[in-house]
Structures are given as structure tokens and as C-alpha cells.
Amino acid sequence: MPAVRADKLYKIFGRRPTKAVELLADGRPRDEITSLNVTAAVIDVSFEVQPGEIFVVMGLSGSGKSTLIRMLNGLLPHTSGTVEIDGTDITKLGKSELRKLRSEKVSMVFQHFALFPHRSVLENAAYGLEVRGVPRAERETKAREALAMVGLDGWELKVPGQLSGGMQQRVGLARALAADTEIILMDEAFSALDPLIRRDMQTQLLELQASLGKTIVFITHDLNEAMRLGDRICVLRDGRVAQIGKAEEILNDPANDYVANFIEDVDRTRVLTASSVMEKPIPVIDPGQGPRTALRTMRDNQTQWAFVVQRDRRLMGVVGESAIAEAVRDNVKDLSGLVGSAERVSPDTAVADMFVQAAESSYPLAVIDDDERLVGVIPRGTLLAALATPDAGDESGADEAAETASAEDESSHFAESASESGADYSGAEPGDDAPATEGSRR
Amino acid sequence: MSLISYAVPVPRVPVGTTFEAVIDWLRVSLGAFFEFVEMIIEACVTTLSTMFTIPSATQFTLLAAAFVAGGLLAHKHRRPTLIAVAVWAGFYVAELAAGLVSAVITTLPAPLFLWAMNLFGAEYVYPPLVLALLLLAALVAISFTAAKERPQHVTAVVWPFCLLVILLLHFVVGVQLSLIVAALLSVLAYAVAGWGVCIFSILGFLLIISMDSWENAMSSLALILVATLVAVVVSLPIGVLAAQNRHVSTAVKPVLDFMQTLPAFVYLLPAIAFFSIGTVPGVIATVIFAMPPGVRLTELGIRQVDKELVEAGEAFGAPDWQILRRIQLPLALATIMAGINQIIMLSLSMVVIAGMVGAGGLGNDVYTGIAQGDIPVGFEGGIAVVILAIFLDRLTGAVTRYSPAARAQRASA
Numbered sequence: 001m002p003a004v005r006a007d008k009l010y011k012i013f014g015r016r017p018t019k020a021v022e023l024l025a026d027g028r029p030r031d032e033i034t035s036l037n038v039t040a041a042v043i044d045v046s047f048e049v050q051p052g053e054i055f056v057v058m059g060l061s062g063s064g065k066s067t068l069i070r071m072l073n074g075l076l077p078h079t080s081g082t083v084e085i086d087g088t089d090i091t092k093l094g095k096s097e098l099r100k101l102r103s104e105k106v107s108m109v110f111q112h113f114a115l116f117p118h119r120s121v122l123e124n125a126a127y128g129l130e131v132r133g134v135p136r137a138e139r140e141t142k143a144r145e146a147l148a149m150v151g152l153d154g155w156e157l158k159v160p161g162q163l164s165g166g167m168q169q170r171v172g173l174a175r176a177l178a179a180d181t182e183i184i185l186m187d188e189a190f191s192a193l194d195p196l197i198r199r200d201m202q203t204q205l206l207e208l209q210a211s212l213g214k215t216i217v218f219i220t221h222d223l224n225e226a227m228r229l230g231d232r233i234c235v236l237r238d239g240r241v242a243q244i245g246k247a248e249e250i251l252n253d254p255a256n257d258y259v260a261n262f263i264e265d266v267d268r269t270r271v272l273t274a275s276s277v278m279e280k281p282i283p284v285i286d287p288g289q290g291p292r293t294a295l296r297t298m299r300d301n302q303t304q305w306a307f308v309v310q311r312d313r314r315l316m317g318v319v320g321e322s323a324i325a326e327a328v329r330d331n332v333k334d335l336s337g338l339v340g341s342a343e344r345v346s347p348d349t350a351v352a353d354m355f356v357q358a359a360e361s362s363y364p365l366a367v368i369d370d371d372e373r374l375v376g377v378i379p380r381g382t383l384l385a386a387l388a389t390p391d392a393g394d395e396s397g398a399d400e401a402a403e404t405a406s407a408e409d410e411s412s413h414f415a416e417s418a419s420e421s422g423a424d425y426s427g428a429e430p431g432d433d434a435p436a437t438e439g440s441r442r
Numbered sequence: 443m444s445l446i447s448y449a450v451p452v453p454r455v456p457v458g459t460t461f462e463a464v465i466d467w468l469r470v471s472l473g474a475f476f477e478f479v480e481m482i483i484e485a486c487v488t489t490l491s492t493m494f495t496i497p498s499a500t501q502f503t504l505l506a507a508a509f510v511a512g513g514l515l516a517h518k519h520r521r522p523t524l525i526a527v528a529v530w531a532g533f534y535v536a537e538l539a540a541g542l543v544s545a546v547i548t549t550l551p552a553p554l555f556l557w558a559m560n561l562f563g564a565e566y567v568y569p570p571l572v573l574a575l576l577l578l579a580a581l582v583a584i585s586f587t588a589a590k591e592r593p594q595h596v597t598a599v600v601w602p603f604c605l606l607v608i609l610l611l612h613f614v615v616g617v618q619l620s621l622i623v624a625a626l627l628s629v630l631a632y633a634v635a636g637w638g639v640c641i642f643s644i645l646g647f648l649l650i651i652s653m654d655s656w657e658n659a660m661s662s663l664a665l666i667l668v669a670t671l672v673a674v675v676v677s678l679p680i681g682v683l684a685a686q687n688r689h690v691s692t693a694v695k696p697v698l699d700f701m702q703t704l705p706a707f708v709y710l711l712p713a714i715a716f717f718s719i720g721t722v723p724g725v726i727a728t729v730i731f732a733m734p735p736g737v738r739l740t741e742l743g744i745r746q747v748d749k750e751l752v753e754a755g756e757a758f759g760a761p762d763w764q765i766l767r768r769i770q771l772p773l774a775l776a777t778i779m780a781g782i783n784q785i786i787m788l789s790l791s792m793v794v795i796a797g798m799v800g801a802g803g804l805g806n807d808v809y810t811g812i813a814q815g816d817i818p819v820g821f822e823g824g825i826a827v828v829i830l831a832i833f834l835d836r837l838t839g840a841v842t843r844y845s846p847a848a849r850a851q852r853a854s855a
Contacts, residue, residue, distance in 0.1 A: 073757060075753060075756055075757060096761075099759040099760070099761060100759060101759070102756075102757060102758060102759035103758055103759025103760075104759070106757075107757070107758060108754070108757035108758070110750055110753070110754060110757075111750075112750055114748070114750040114751050114753065114754035115754075116751060116754075116769060116773075117773070117847060117850045117851070117854075118772045118773060118845075118846035118847045118849070118850045119846075119850075127754075127758055128758045128759075131755075131758050131759050131760045131764065132759070158853075159850040159853050159854055160850075160854075161850055161851060161853065161854025162853060162854045175758075179758060185757075
């Protein structure tokens with residue numbers, strides 16, 4: 001069961017909302033219904049948020065994202081459609097039931113913190129529990145725990161005015177955490193902070209999320225923030241959903257020009273990870289093979305390098321063509337002295353973090369999983385191609401595709417040699433480990 | 443020759459007579475209600491003004507008891523304190539109703555009380571005083587047994603001691619009550635507003651006493667305090683409602699304008715019709731004249747509270763009254779206090795007009811001055827009003843500093 005579900009949700013401000021909903025449901029754009037003297041803030045929005053997920057709603061100002069988040073906890077009444085929290089349709093709840101639901105299931109973090117200036121940090125953090133009627137001693141213990149979680153122990157007795165912006169928002173976060181609700185709504189929670197602190201807060205939120213596993217609906221206008229935090233992202237435009245998907249899907253496969261325009265300025269190197277840009281791990285050779293076989297494999301694949309992997313695909317290292325050719329000339333029988341160490345990255349490493357390693361090594365980067373098995377390789381050219389936006393990169397993309405095709409042609413040959421050498425590559429399709437790889441090549 | 447007249451006949455609308463008819467009707471049908479209101483207000487004003495002019499030993503004792511009880515409540519010893527006060531109240535009512543305590547006292551041996559009665563110069567044992575002393579003793583006992591806090595022990599010693607000093611000063615040494623009350627008010631000024639205001643009030647009150655206006659000043663003060671209390675009690679809820687509801691706000695606004703602009707003398711007319719000559723019409727007229735800023739500033743203060751804070755309360759599921767009490771009112775308190783301050787200032791300006799309808803006090807002095815061309819009397823009355831005004835203004839202004847919002851602001855500055 002999804003933690004939050006919105007179905008065909010509409011919010012129309014004005015006197016004749018139902019008529020406007022009918023027109024909008026027919027697909028009329030928002031501008032055409034201005035004659036009705038209504039403002040359509042949210043139009044036909046449907047999505048599901050799974051428990052433990054960070055769901056980011058992203059849009060420019062006026063896209064209806066703040067209205068949307070306020071409908072998820074009933075602060076704003078809906079015009080039509082349904083909102084379900086844990087399977088309960090909140091649009092049908094009465095006032096007091098709605099209050100109960102808010103205090104027990106959904107807490108909120110605000111853009112401008114919304115801390116009560118006349119209460120101490122501790123009392124602020126304990127507010128959610130105070131509303132729920134938890135006795136003082138108990139709620140203060142929980143509030144202290146929440147404050148410690150966000151790194152504010154020792155500040156309990158200050159008032160919010162004595163804290164910096166970042167610290168104030170930590171109190172706001174602690175208030176939501178102390179309320180101990182499954183769902184946290186965050187309305188542009190970090191937008192009022194300066195960039196460095198914003199980044200710290202994002203990191204802290206991700207760390208907390210890793211241990212707490214809350215369901216978070218996060219509103220932002222900052223695409224980089226959305227890409228960084230969101231397990232999935234919903235792009236809103238003029239009140240309608242433009243696209244919902246994972247960060248990489250949106251980046252590599254924008255649903256329309258609007259989204260494409262939007263993502264132009266995104267720092268792609270921070271969003272794309274090794275797994276989304278890596279290529280098939282070819283060529284590889286077995287440590288048992290001699291330099292002569294290794295040289296043939298490299299020539300067949302037209303590369304100057306080959307990775308050395310064991311039968312269980314664990315990476316041993318990398319060999320270069322020149323060294324191998326020399327060894328063949330000197331009639332060396334064993335590879336062992338020739339294997340150099342490869343620069344390794346994990347599938348989750350951001351592209352931005354790979355440049356230094358790529359510069360230090362003359363070979364491609366090896367992408368290895370937790371068990372040190374080789375799952376992909378990233379040549380420098382691929383790394384650079386990943387920086388190009390899908391539109392701008394048409395030409396290079398075509399080249400890349402051609403390359404891939406030729407590589408695939410040869411892979412059949414390679415597969416033969418692999419089966420000859422006894423290595424089992426049946427599970428080595430990069431698609432298994434990196435579902436987005438195909439998208440990145442498009 | 444005949445001239446054609448272009449005069450358009452405008453019918454006479456009987457506004458005045460209708461008003462009179464309405465008043466008559468109200469007086470007949472709601473007579474009991476007005477009598478009740480009159481009784482309450484009258485009682486309050488008389489009690490307060492006797493307290494300010496000729497406070498009895500009982501009142502001093504109760505004052506000391508109130509301070510000790512306040513300390514106990516501040517340290518969260520609610521239950522024993524409330525029990526003691528409730529027992530006292532029960533006995534007090536029983537005494538008033540049936541003379542129960544007097545009956546008990548007369549059965550007790552006289553030497554038990556004689557020393558105290560001699561001290562206070564009383565010819566007989568005055569039961570309420572005995573009750574008040576017992577209450578004070580009980581509260582002091584509670585302070586030393588139940589309360590562990592040192593400050594409370596100090597409180598429990600200091601106030602009975604002050605009481606003793608005051609009683610000795612008056613009943614044994616023979617210092618006038620006016621000086622003692624002036625000193626107490628000055629101490630209050632020091633506690634709330636600091637040295638400057640304290641010194642001003644000492645000098646000001648001495649001037650009033652020397653002008654022989656003390657009793658009038660105190661009866662005016664009592665009238666103002668009662669009028670302020672009534673105005674605050676009425677205007678706060680209206681202001682809160684107006685802040686919450688746009689329709690109430692639009693409905694209330696013209697009424698407030700009307701109340702403020704209608705010449706004060708005009709609503710003395712119905713006030714006299716309902717309550718006849720005396721203090722009560724003065725209080726009622728004052729309340730009506732002074733109320734509008736209370737309503738307006740309460741509404742403004744609550745509307746000024748950051749919307750996001752109210753939304754935060756709602757987002758955590760707080761009911762409306764809780765948002766009002768814990769978020770809106772504390773944050774609006776400074777503005778609301780400014781409204782109360784305005785109420786007090788406007789009440790003061792009504793003192794003279796209230797004097798005209800026989801409310802007594804300083805207004806009477808001024809009115810006499812005008813009516814008889816007696817410049818000294820009128821001027822002295824006026825000066826006394828100004829001193830009272832400054833005293834009350836500084837006091838209420840200083841109270842704002844104790845609001846939680848102001849305290850937080852100071853802490854963060």
C-alpha cells in the first residue's frame with residue numbers, strides 16, 4: 001500500500017471550481033479558463049509515494065507545488081480527486097479526524113522554518129507531541145533525542161532567534177522527527193538557506209533518512225536538490241505533472257521540451273552515477289590465459305587494454321597492450337607479472353567524483369560491485385560524453401551508438417573466446433546491474 | 443403674483459424620539475438586568491476605592507496572603523494552596539451569610555485575641571480579619587512544609603513581615619494610610635517598571651496628597667480600573683472573533699467608529715437613563731468610549747502573527763483554540779497590551795465627564811472648577827489626573843516587556 005496516494009487531484013481557487021475542473025479535465029490549458037475567473041493551482045495530479053521513499057515535487061514558482069503539498073495533509077481542501085494517506089481517503093475526513101491524522105501520521109517542515117519565537121528550542125521540538133497530549137517529561141525526552149539526531153544537543157534552552165538559519169531549520173526538522181510520524185512533508189525546506197548550508201542539510205537529511213526510513217514528500221524549485229535527494233521526482237508545470245521518474249530517467253529521457261529545457265542547467269556529473277554511464281566490461285581475460293591470448297583479445301576488440309578477472313568475475317587488475325606485446329616478444333608465458341592495478345569505482349559513484357581517478361590512470365575506470373566483481377568499465381570518452389545533454393549530444397551520441405554497435409558485433413566473437421576460456425558471462429549483461437544504461441546510450 | 447416654491451419637503455425622521463423609545467423599552471423590559479449590572483459595578487468600585495483610601499488590616503493581610511499564594515502557585519504547589527484558599531473562602535461566605543465565625547469566636551476565651559485587637563486598635567474581634575490571618579498562617583506553613591524552593595521560603599517570611607511593619611506603622615506609630623498606600627503603589631512601580639517610574643510615582647503621589655486630592659484620586663483610580671477591566675473583558679473576545687472571521691470584522695468596524703466618534707456626552711444620556719446619577723453611568727460611559735482601541739489592537743495583533751506559524755500549528759494537528767492560546771495570543775500580547783494601555787488612557791480622559799454625572803473623584807474637582815470658576819481646584823484636579831495617567835501608562839507599558847515574545851526577542855538581540 002502506498003504511504004501517500006494522490007488520484008486525479010485538482011485545486012481551483014475561485015467561485016466556479018466545478019466548471020473549471022470539467023474544462024481542465026478535457027485537456028484545456030490553464031490560460032483558457034481565465035474567463036471563469038478562477039485560478040487553477042493543481043490540475044489532474046496523480047502519484048503514489050511508497051513507504052520509505054523520498055518523493056520530490058519540483059517546479060517553478062506558480063507551478064502549484066506548495067498548494068499540492070498542503071492538500072496532502074488537508075491544510076487546503078481539495079476541489080476534486082482523492083488523497084490517500086495509508087489507505088485513508090483524507091478528503092472525506094471531518095475536521096477533528098483530519099487533525100488527528102495530521103498529529104499522528106503527517107508532520108511538516110516549512111520554508112521559513114515557522115518556529116515559535118516565544119518558545120525554547122526544546123519546546124519547539126516537542127510541539128507535535130504536546131499537541132498530541134503526551135506528558136511533559138516524555139515529550140521532552142523525545143524532543144531531546146530528535147534534537148541530538150540533528151546535531152543540536154546543548155541548544156535546548158535557547159530561543160529560535162538566537163540560532164542561525166541552518167540551525168533553525170534543524171529545529172524545524174527535529175520538530176517533525178520528534179512528532180514521530182511516518183510521513184514528513186517538507187515545503188521548500190532548504191530554499192531559504194544559503195548554498196553551503198543547504199548542502200549540509202541535504203547530506204544530513206539523507207543520512208537521517210538512511211537510518212529512519214521515513215516517507216518524505218519534498219518540495220523544491222531547485223533541480224539539483226531534487227536530483228540529489230529524490231528517489232523519484234515529479235516535475236510540475238502550470239499545475240500539471242510534466243514527468244514522474246527517477247533522477248536519471250528524467251535527465252536522460254525528458255518527457256517533453258519543458259523538462260528538457262529545465263534539466264539543461266543541471267550539473268549532470270552530480271546526478272549521473274557510474275552505473276548509468278558505464279559500458280559492458282569488455283574485453284576481459286582470465287588470469288590463466290597467456291600474454292598471447294590477451295594480445296589477441298585486445299586486438300580483436302581494438303583496445304589497448306584488457307581487464308583481468310577471475311572466474312567468479314572478481315577483478316584482478318588491468319593489462320596494457322604495450323606491456324603485453326613486449327611480453328609476447330620476450331616469450332613470457334605467464335601474465336602474473338604484467339597485471340597493473342586498475343582505478344576502481346562503485347556503481348553509485350557520481351560522475352563528478354570520477355574525474356580525478358580517470359585522470360590518474362591511463363586505463364578505463366573499473367566499476368566493481370560490493371563483492372569486487374567487475375560490472376562495467378568507463379573509458380574516458382564515455383565519461384566526457386556523459387557531460388553532454390541528450391539534445392546537444394546528438395552527434396556524439398550517434399558516434400557512441402555506432403561504437404556500441406561495433407562493440408556488440410565483436411562481442412559475439414568475444415563470447416566465443418570467453419567460452420573457450422571457460423569464463424561464465426551469462427550474468428554479465430550490464431543491463432542487470434544498471435537498468436539505466438540503455439537510456440544513457442539513447 | 444404667486445411664486446412657485448421649489449422647496450422639496452423632507453420628512454422629519456424621528457431619530458431622537460425613536461432612540462428614547464428604545465431606551466424606555468429596554469429599561470422596562472431589562473430592568474432587572476441593569477440593576478444587577480449596577481450592583482456589581484457599584485460594589486467593585488466602592489471596594490476598590492475604599493481599598494485605596496482606607497484599607498483595613500484585613501485587606502492588607504489578604505494582600506500579603508495573595509503574594510505568598512502567588513509564589514506557591516508559581517512554584518507549582520497548586521493543590522495545597524488552592525485547598526487553603528477554598529477553605530478560607532468557604533468560611534468567609536459562611537461568616538457573611540450566617541455569622542458562623544463570629545459565633546465560634548465568641549465561645550473562645552477572650553485573652554486569645556485581646557493582644558491582636560489592642561494592636562490594631564479594634565474594640566472587638568473582627569471575624570474576617572481573624573480568617574485572613576489564619577489563611578496567611580496556613581499559606582506560610584505550606585510554604586515551609588510543602589515547598590522546597592528557597593525563594594518561596596523568603597517570600598513566606600518577607601510578606602508577613604511587611605504586613606507587620608505596615609500594621610505597626612499605621613496602628614501603633616500612626617502614619618496616615620494615604621502615605622502607606624502611596625508607598626505600596628511606588629513599590630509596585632519599582633517592581634514592574636524600575637527606579638525612574640518609582641521615583642516619579644513617589645513624588646507624584648506626594649504632590650497629590652499635598653493637594654488634598656488623594657481620596658478623589660483614589661476613587662478615580664478605582665473607577666478607571668473597574669472600567670478598564672470591563673472594557674478588556676468585553677473587547678478581547680470581540681477582537682479575537684474579528685481576527686478569526688472576516689464578517690465579524692466588517693460588522694464590528696462601523697460600530698467601533700460610531701462608539702468612538704459619538705460625543706461622550708451623548709451616551710451619558712442613556713447611561714443615566716438606565717443607571718440614574720452616580721458612579722455606574724460614569725463607568726458605563728467610560729467603557730463604551732474606551733473599548734474600541736482594545737478591539738482594534740487585539741484584532742490587529744492576532745492578524746499580525748505570522749501566517750506560517752498558525753499553519754505550523756494546524757499542520758501538527760492543534761485545535762483552533764489551542765493555536766489561539768499558545769501561538770496567537772502570546773505573540774500578539776505586545777499589541778494587545780498597547781490596546782489595554784490605550785483603554786486606560788481613554789478612561790482617564792473620561793474621568794472629568796464621569797464626574798459630571800456624579801461619579802465623584804477628580805472629575806468632580808475639575809467640574810466644580812469649571813462650574814464655579816474656581817481655577818485652583820480645577821487645575822489641581824487636572825494635575826492629579828495627569829499624574830495618575832503617567833503612572834498607569836508607564837506601568838502597563840512595562841508589563842509588555844514580560845510577554846514571552848518580548849523576552850524571546852531580547853534573548854536573541
